[in-house]
Amino acid sequence: MEILAFASFAVLVVAWLVAPSRGDVIVVTRKSEDRKAA
Amino acid sequence: MPTTISAGDTAWLLMSAALVMLMTPALGFFYGGLVRRKNVLATIMHSFFILCLISVQWVLWGYTLAFGPDKGGIIGGLDWLALRGVGQEPGPYAATVPHQAFMVFQMMFAVITPALITGAFAERKRFKAFVIFTLLWATFVYDPIAHWVWGGGWLGQLGALDFAGGTVVHITSGVSALVAALVLGRRVGYGREALEPHDATMTVLGASLLWFGWFGFNAGSAITAGGLAANAFVVTNTAAAMAALTWMTVSWLHKGAPSVLGAAAGAVAGLVAITPASGYVDVSASILIGLGAGIFCYTAIQLTKRLRVDDALDVFGVHGVGGAWGALATGIFATVAINSGAKDGLLAGNPGQLGIQAIAVGASIVYSAVMTFVILKLIDVFVGLRVPESEEVLGLDASQHREAAYQI
Numbered sequence: 001m002e003i004l005a006f007a008s009f010a011v012l013v014v015a016w017l018v019a020p021s022r023g024d025v026i027v028v029t030r031k032s033e034d035r036k037a038a
Numbered sequence: 039m040p041t042t043i044s045a046g047d048t049a050w051l052l053m054s055a056a057l058v059m060l061m062t063p064a065l066g067f068f069y070g071g072l073v074r075r076k077n078v079l080a081t082i083m084h085s086f087f088i089l090c091l092i093s094v095q096w097v098l099w100g101y102t103l104a105f106g107p108d109k110g111g112i113i114g115g116l117d118w119l120a121l122r123g124v125g126q127e128p129g130p131y132a133a134t135v136p137h138q139a140f141m142v143f144q145m146m147f148a149v150i151t152p153a154l155i156t157g158a159f160a161e162r163k164r165f166k167a168f169v170i171f172t173l174l175w176a177t178f179v180y181d182p183i184a185h186w187v188w189g190g191g192w193l194g195q196l197g198a199l200d201f202a203g204g205t206v207v208h209i210t211s212g213v214s215a216l217v218a219a220l221v222l223g224r225r226v227g228y229g230r231e232a233l234e235p236h237d238a239t240m241t242v243l244g245a246s247l248l249w250f251g252w253f254g255f256n257a258g259s260a261i262t263a264g265g266l267a268a269n270a271f272v273v274t275n276t277a278a279a280m281a282a283l284t285w286m287t288v289s290w291l292h293k294g295a296p297s298v299l300g301a302a303a304g305a306v307a308g309l310v311a312i313t314p315a316s317g318y319v320d321v322s323a324s325i326l327i328g329l330g331a332g333i334f335c336y337t338a339i340q341l342t343k344r345l346r347v348d349d350a351l352d353v354f355g356v357h358g359v360g361g362a363w364g365a366l367a368t369g370i371f372a373t374v375a376i377n378s379g380a381k382d383g384l385l386a387g388n389p390g391q392l393g394i395q396a397i398a399v400g401a402s403i404v405y406s407a408v409m410t411f412v413i414l415k416l417i418d419v420f421v422g423l424r425v426p427e428s429e430e431v432l433g434l435d436a437s438q439h440r441e442a443a444y445q446i
Contacts, residue, residue, distance in 0.1 A: 005120055021421070
């Protein structure tokens, strides 16, 4: 069980290392949605 | 000394752990109000994420490194990895409470300490870099120093007094914050445009909740529900109030207005300074410690600003300087009349205690500074510390989290 506990945390750490670290972002806000609807 | 579990002590310690837990999200609000609105979610996320991250790190390996059986005065052994052997019976640190209660109380200290640092690199640090930094810093800075002072390590053996974390929590986080501010560099627009707090009400609310939680931090550190906890509670409240009054007054004289944010920051500075002393000093000393905190911390912040160090939310001035003042003040004002299990300080005829406190302060500063510098440089090489300028201008809420705090 302890090995599984360490392993599950390790999987998360590896995921953080490989996850995208920046976004080319367009933030969807209510205002922009409203504009789109209009 | 009783060796059976006390219901009163256990209830108080678990309640205190819950109070200290609240301090980390409270810190998120304190810091969140101080940043610009485009960074408020990212700033709150720093504290909330650390609460989650260190809660797991602490049970897997943090607790045993900090409090496990001593290895040469430097680090705890791995006997309690994944809390093996840490159960419902009392452990070696507290005879009247379950070992798990002591462990979880200490966990909340391990959680809030790296969260304090986040104020220094607010508004410009890459989230991935922040995650890796926190994990490494908790393992290689917090856990060893907690062991040195509280886990049977060399500073504890030397006789250093630190009731609730002046060295372990505040000097380590404050000094690391200064190093982080220097390594990351200034925010875009620093010195050219106003980088103003977006919500002072949020900051005052956060400071108030921090004050509330601090009763668990300091009075809970008595571990027992008795007179020592009551004394710690009273001196904590008194020092916080005195420092808030002092900071507000100094800023009023200096800048011509009694600052609300100044009163909030002053209260936190007083809470920081009384932390190491709260189990060793009387109420008169707490007034002087609060006075000193208001003056020294305010002055330190003016100095860092004059030196153009972008410690964004003044972590070094409040926690580094406040923690150092509190640790040294413990060596001045401590008395066995308050805590018969401790030692007298300078004013009670034991000047050597001040020297021991100075050694503890110096060791915490040097170790934290060097290790934090190394960790940050390594992360910068492999991941990169800062977001690109375009993302910093856009704001971290959008660039790092793809969310916005306010739909208005």
